[in-house]
Amino acid sequence: MTALGKLFRTTTFKLTLVYLTVFAIFAAFLLGYFAWNTRRLFTEQITATVDAEVSGLAEQYQTGGVRRLVLAIDRRSRQPGSNLYLVTTAAGETLAGNVGALPAGVLEKPGWVETEYRRLEDSEGLPHQAVVRIFELPAGFRVLVGRDLEERERLYNIVISAGRWSIALVVVLGLAGGFFVTRRVLKRVDAMTETTRTIVGGDLTGRLPVTGSGDEIDRLAENLNAMLERIEALMRGLKEVSDNIAHDLKTPLTRLRNRSEEALRSAKGEADYRAALESTIEESDGLMRTFNALLMIARAESGHARDDMTEFDAAEIARGVGELYEPLAEEKGLTLKVEAPDAITVHGNRELVSQALANLADNAIKYAAPDERAADGPGPEIAVRAYSEGDRVMLVVADNGPGIPEADRSRVVERFMRLEHSRSQPGSGLGLSLAAAVARLHGGELKLENNQPGLQAIIALPRGGPVQSRG
Amino acid sequence: MRLLIVEDDRDAADYLIKAFREVGHVAEHASDGEDGLALALEGQYDVLVIDRMLPKRDGLSIISTLRSKSVETPALILSALGQVDDRIKGLRAGGDDYLPKPYSFAELLARVEVLSRRRGGRGQETVYRVGDLELDRLSHRVTRGSEEVVLQPREFRLLEYLMKHAGQVVTRTMLLENVWDYHFDPQTNVIDVHISRLRSKIDKGFAQPLLHTVRGAGYMVRDSAR
Numbered sequence: 001m002t003a004l005g006k007l008f009r010t011t012t013f014k015l016t017l018v019y020l021t022v023f024a025i026f027a028a029f030l031l032g033y034f035a036w037n038t039r040r041l042f043t044e045q046i047t048a049t050v051d052a053e054v055s056g057l058a059e060q061y062q063t064g065g066v067r068r069l070v071l072a073i074d075r076r077s078r079q080p081g082s083n084l085y086l087v088t089t090a091a092g093e094t095l096a097g098n099v100g101a102l103p104a105g106v107l108e109k110p111g112w113v114e115t116e117y118r119r120l121e122d123s124e125g126l127p128h129q130a131v132v133r134i135f136e137l138p139a140g141f142r143v144l145v146g147r148d149l150e151e152r153e154r155l156y157n158i159v160i161s162a163g164r165w166s167i168a169l170v171v172v173l174g175l176a177g178g179f180f181v182t183r184r185v186l187k188r189v190d191a192m193t194e195t196t197r198t199i200v201g202g203d204l205t206g207r208l209p210v211t212g213s214g215d216e217i218d219r220l221a222e223n224l225n226a227m228l229e230r231i232e233a234l235m236r237g238l239k240e241v242s243d244n245i246a247h248d249l250k251t252p253l254t255r256l257r258n259r260s261e262e263a264l265r266s267a268k269g270e271a272d273y274r275a276a277l278e279s280t281i282e283e284s285d286g287l288m289r290t291f292n293a294l295l296m297i298a299r300a301e302s303g304h305a306r307d308d309m310t311e312f313d314a315a316e317i318a319r320g321v322g323e324l325y326e327p328l329a330e331e332k333g334l335t336l337k338v339e340a341p342d343a344i345t346v347h348g349n350r351e352l353v354s355q356a357l358a359n360l361a362d363n364a365i366k367y368a369a370p371d372e373r374a375a376d377g378p379g380p381e382i383a384v385r386a387y388s389e390g391d392r393v394m395l396v397v398a399d400n401g402p403g404i405p406e407a408d409r410s411r412v413v414e415r416f417m418r419l420e421h422s423r424s425q426p427g428s429g430l431g432l433s434l435a436a437a438v439a440r441l442h443g444g445e446l447k448l449e450n451n452q453p454g455l456q457a458i459i460a461l462p463r464g465g466p467v468q469s470r471g
Numbered sequence: 472m473r474l475l476i477v478e479d480d481r482d483a484a485d486y487l488i489k490a491f492r493e494v495g496h497v498a499e500h501a502s503d504g505e506d507g508l509a510l511a512l513e514g515q516y517d518v519l520v521i522d523r524m525l526p527k528r529d530g531l532s533i534i535s536t537l538r539s540k541s542v543e544t545p546a547l548i549l550s551a552l553g554q555v556d557d558r559i560k561g562l563r564a565g566g567d568d569y570l571p572k573p574y575s576f577a578e579l580l581a582r583v584e585v586l587s588r589r590r591g592g593r594g595q596e597t598v599y600r601v602g603d604l605e606l607d608r609l610s611h612r613v614t615r616g617s618e619e620v621v622l623q624p625r626e627f628r629l630l631e632y633l634m635k636h637a638g639q640v641v642t643r644t645m646l647l648e649n650v651w652d653y654h655f656d657p658q659t660n661v662i663d664v665h666i667s668r669l670r671s672k673i674d675k676g677f678a679q680p681l682l683h684t685v686r687g688a689g690y691m692v693r694d695s696a697r
Contacts (some may be wrong), residue, residue, distance in 0.1 A: 278687075281575075288573060289656055296655075308559075323625055324651060327664040362659050463570040 010187045024167050025175065031163035032459045035156060040307055042152040047112070052059045053083060053145050054133060066141055070096045073143075081446025082148040084117070084130055090140020099144060110134045114149070115253025130152060142159035188217055192224075204232045237301075245294065249287060256283045293430040300352060300437035312350040314393045314461075315340035317357060318386035325361040329382055334399075336361075340386035346393045347464055348442045353395070356438040356446075357384070359398035359431035360457045368454060392444070393461045435459060472587050474498040475514060477507030477521045477533065478549070480665050487520070491577045505526025511537055517587040520579070523550035523561065531564040538565035547587035549574070558654065577688035581640040588639065599634040602694035604673060604681050606634050615673055625650070626669050633682065633692040642689035666690055 007013055025442070053076075060072040070087055077085040077098035086097030088107065100120040106113060111134060116127040132146025191209050191438040198206045207228060263276030322338035329336035346353075364382045385396040436446040444461035474491055476498050477485040477572040484500050491498040499514070501507035504525040511519055511533065519537075521530040534546050547568045548561040558569040567589075568582050599606045603616045611627055613620040622630065629650050633641055647653050666682065674680045683691050 281687075285575075320651070322655070324657065324661055324665075327668050328659060328661045331667075333662050351654060354653060358653075358655070358657050362657065365659070376581060447578075 002176075007179070007186060008184055010182050010186055012182040016174065016182065020171060020174040020178065023171055027167055027170055028163065031159065031166070035159040035163065038159060039156050039414055041429040042155065043131070046147045046149070046152065050131070050147055050462060053085075054135075057145065059145070063138070064316075066137060066139075069137075069143070070261065073097055082151065083148040084132060084144065084148060086142075086144035088142045090142075091288055095141075097144070099146075102144075105130075107134055110136050120448070129189065135316060137444055141453065152285040153180045164325055185217070192217075192221065196273070199228065204228065204235055240410060250291075252283055252287050256287075257281055258281070293434055296355070297430065297434050297437045300434065309347055309349050311345050312348045312353075314344040314353075314395055315342060315386045317350070317354050318384050318395060321354060321357045321361050322384040324358065325365060327382075329365050332365055333370060334365060334380045334382055334383045336365075336384065338384045340384070342387075344386055344388050345392050345463070346461055348461060349438075352438045352441065353459070353461070356459055357395050359435050360459070363431050363457070364397050364399040364401070364455070368399035388463065389460075391463050393463050397461040398451045398454065400451060400458040403450060404448060404451055406450070432457075472496040472517045472584070473515060474583065475501065475510055475516045475519045477504070477505070477511075477519065477525060477530065479503060479522060479525050487579075491580075494580060495663065499654060502526075504530070504533055508533045508536055511544065512540065512542060518583045519544050519546040520565075520583065521546055521548055523548055523557075523595060526530060531561060531566070534565045538542050539692045545589060547579075547582055547586060549579075562658045566616075574689075578639070578642050579688060581642045581645065585636050585641070585645070588636075599631070599637070601634055601692050602679060603682055604634070604692075613616075613673070613679065622671050626665070627670055630673065630692075631664060633690065636696075637692045640685045640688045640691050645689070 010079045013189040052108065057069060057072060061069040064071075073085045073087050076083065077096065084097075084099050086099040086102075086107075087095045089095060092107070100119050100122070102117050103115060106115050113134065114129065114131050115191050117132075118125065118127055124336050129149040130146045130197035131149055131324040132144050132377055135145075137143060188209070188211070195206045195208050205223050205437060210221045210225070212218070259276055259279055263273060267276060269274050319338050320338040321334060322340075326336045361382070361384060368380055381400055383396070385394070385398065387396075432446070432448075439446040439459050439461065442458065442461045447458040447460060449456040449458065476484055476487050476491075478487065478500070481502070482501065488498040488500055488559050491686065499516075501510050504527040507525065508528060519534075521533055523530040525533075530548055530550075534548070537544065537546070540604040545567045546565070547570060549570055549572060550557060550561065551572045559572075560640065561569040567586055570579060570582060597608050599608070605614045606627075607613070608631065613622055613627065613630065629646065632650050643660065646662050646665075647657065659696065663682055666684075670680075670682045674682055679695065681692055681694060683695070684691055685691050
C-alpha cells in the first residue's frame with residue numbers, strides 16, 4: 001500500500017472528508033441564503049425609490065399636465081444617478097428622458113417590469129439591467145420611471161464570488177488540515193504498530209511511545225503499556241517456573257532413573273530389587289508432592305481460588321495449625337505455643353490460608369531445631385500467633401532459631417529457593433512461595449522479619465479479603 | 472468385596488483390577504460412563520470406583536443418577552483435578568470419597584475398604600471396643616483394661632476414628648482429612664508424631680500393642696491377640 005493510499009484509508013482522513021463535505025454544503029447554503037436576501041432587500045429598496053419618484057412626477061402632472069411632466073422628466077434625467085426616465089408620445093416618439101433603446105414592446109404594458117436597456121448617452125455600449133414602472137397617460141403618452149440594477153448585480157456578484165472563494169478556501173484548508181492531522185495520527189499509530197510488531201515478534205521489553213500530552217492516544221498507549229507490563233511479568237514468572245521445574249524436577253527424576261538403572265545392573269536378589277523399588281516410590285512421591293505444590297501456587301496466583309472464599313476465624317486457623325504441629329515440635333525439642341486469644345473474622349480461602357500457615361510452621365520447626373544451640377541460651381521456641389492490626393489480620397509464626405540473613409529474605413520466597421545450608425533438609429522448597437502466593441491472592445503479603453533472634457514470618461491479610469476490582 | 476471400576480484408561484483399569492484381585496477382591500470394569508451407569512444400576516457391588524472424566528457420561532453424573540434412583544452403593548471418585556473445590560463438587564454430587572490422581576494403590580485400597588464396611592459399620596455404636604481398649608463416645612472416656620487413659624480432645628478424635636475403622640488400614644491422608652479436616656499435604660509427616668503420642672498413651676506398659684503401623688500404607692487398630 002502506498003503512503004498516500006494508507007493515508008486516505010485512515011479513519012481520521014475519512015472523518016475529515018465527511019466533515020469537510022458537510023461544512024462546505026453548510027457554507028454554500030449560508031452564503032446562498034445571504035446573497036438571495038441581499039438581492040431581495042435591494043429590490044425592495046429600488047421599488048421604494050421608484051415609487052417615490054413616481055409620486056413626485058404624478059404631482060407635477062396633476063398641477064401642469066403633460067407639458068409640466070415632460071419638463072420635470074427632462075430636468076431630472078439630466079441629473080447624474082441611476083434613476084431612469086422616459087416619456088413618449090402615442091407614436092413612440094421620445095419627448096424627454098435618459099433611456100435610449102429599449103426592447104420592443106416593453107412600453108406597451110403598464111406596470112412593473114425588469115428589462116434590458118441602453119442609456120441615451122451610451123447607445124453603443126452594453127445593455128444594462130433595470131427595473132422599471134410603465135404608466136399610460138390619456139392621449140397615448142407613455143411614462144417610464146425606473147432604476148438601474150447595476151449596483152444590485154454587482155453586490156450580488158461580489159457575494160457569489162466571495163462564496164465561491166470561501167468554499168474553495170474551506171475545502172483547501174480542510175483538506176490540508178485533515179491531511180496534517182491524519183498524518184500526525186498516522187505517524188503515532190504507525191509507531192505503535194511498529195512497537196507492537198516487535199512485541200509480537202517476541203521482544204516483550206518494547207513499550208508504546210507516550211508523548212505526555214495526555215490525549216486519548218496517550219491514554220490508550222499507557223493502558224497498553226500497563227497490559228504489556230503485566231504480560232511481561234507473567235511471562236517472566238512462567239519462564240522462572242519452567243526453569244525451576246526443569247531444575248528441581250529434573251534432579252529427582254535423574255536420581256530416580258539412576259537408581260533404577262543401578263538396580264537393574266547390580267542388584268543381587270529380591271531384597272535389592274525391593275529396596276530399589278521402594279526408593280523409587282519414595283522418590284516419585286516426593287516428585288508428586290513438588291508437583292502438587294506447584295499446581296497449588298499456580299492456582300493461588302491465577303486468582304481462581306477467589307471463588308471459594310468464605311468468612312472464617314483466623315484465630316481458629318492458628319490454633320488448628322499449632323495443634324497439628326505441636327507434637328512434631330516437641331519431638332524436635334522445641335516448644336510450640338499458640339497465641340490467638342480473640343476470634344478474628346477474615347474473608348478468604350480457609351484451606352489455602354491453613355496450608356500457608358502450616359508451611360510456615362513446618363519451616364520454623366525444620367530450621368529452628370536446637371542442634372547446635374548453646375545450652376545456656378533461651379529454650380528454642382516457636383510461637384504461632386493470630387491478631388488484628390488496623391484493618392489487617394496477621395498470622396504469624398515466630399521462632400528464635402538461626403533466622404534468615406537480611407540479604408536472603410526476599411530470595412527465599414522465590415520458588416524452589418532454598419538457602420545453600422538448608423539443602424540437606426527435606427522439602428520441596430515451595431513452602432514459602434506458596435505462603436506468599438496465598439497472601440497475594442488475598443490482597444495481602446508475606447513478610448519475613450528479624451525476630452531477634454530468629455525469624456518472624458507474617459502473613460498479613462486484609463480483613464475483608466481481596467479488593468474485587470483488582471484483576 | 473465386589474468392586475466396579477469405571478475408568479476409560481485401559482492401563483490404569485487393568486492395573487487396578489489386578490491389584491484388587493491380588494488382595495482378594497473381585498473387580499469388574501466399565502470403560503465409559505453409560506456402561507458404568509448400567510452396570511452400577513444392575514450389579515451388586517460393595518463399592519464403586521469412578522473416574523471423574525469419562526467418555527459418554529461423566530463420573531459425577533453417574534453418581535447423581537444413581538443417587539436419584541436410590542442406589543446408595545458407596546462411590547469413590549478418582550480425579551486428576553485435586554483442588555479443594557473439585558473435591559467439594561464431587562462429594563456434593565453424592566460421592567462418598569474423593570481421591571486425586573496420582574494416588575498410591577495402598578491409599579485407594581484403604582479408602583475402598585473403609586467405604587465397603589461403612590454400611591452396617593460402627594457408626595451408631597456409642598462404645599467402641601478393641602481388645603481391652605474401650606472408648607465411650609458419649610462420656611469421652613477411654614479405658615485400657617482397668618486404667619483410664621487421659622487424652623487431649625484431638626487425640627480422642629484420632630483414636631475414635633481409628634477404632635471406628637478397627638481392623639482396617641487408615642492412611643495418613645485419611646486421618647488428616649477426617650480428624651483434622653485438612654486437605655493439603657503438610658510436607659512433614661506430622662501425623663506420625665500424633666500417632667506415636669497416642670500410642671504412648673494407650674499401648675505403653677501393655678504387653679499387647681493395639682495401634683499398629685502398616686508399612687507403606689498407614690495405621691490400624693487391631694486386637695492382634697485374637
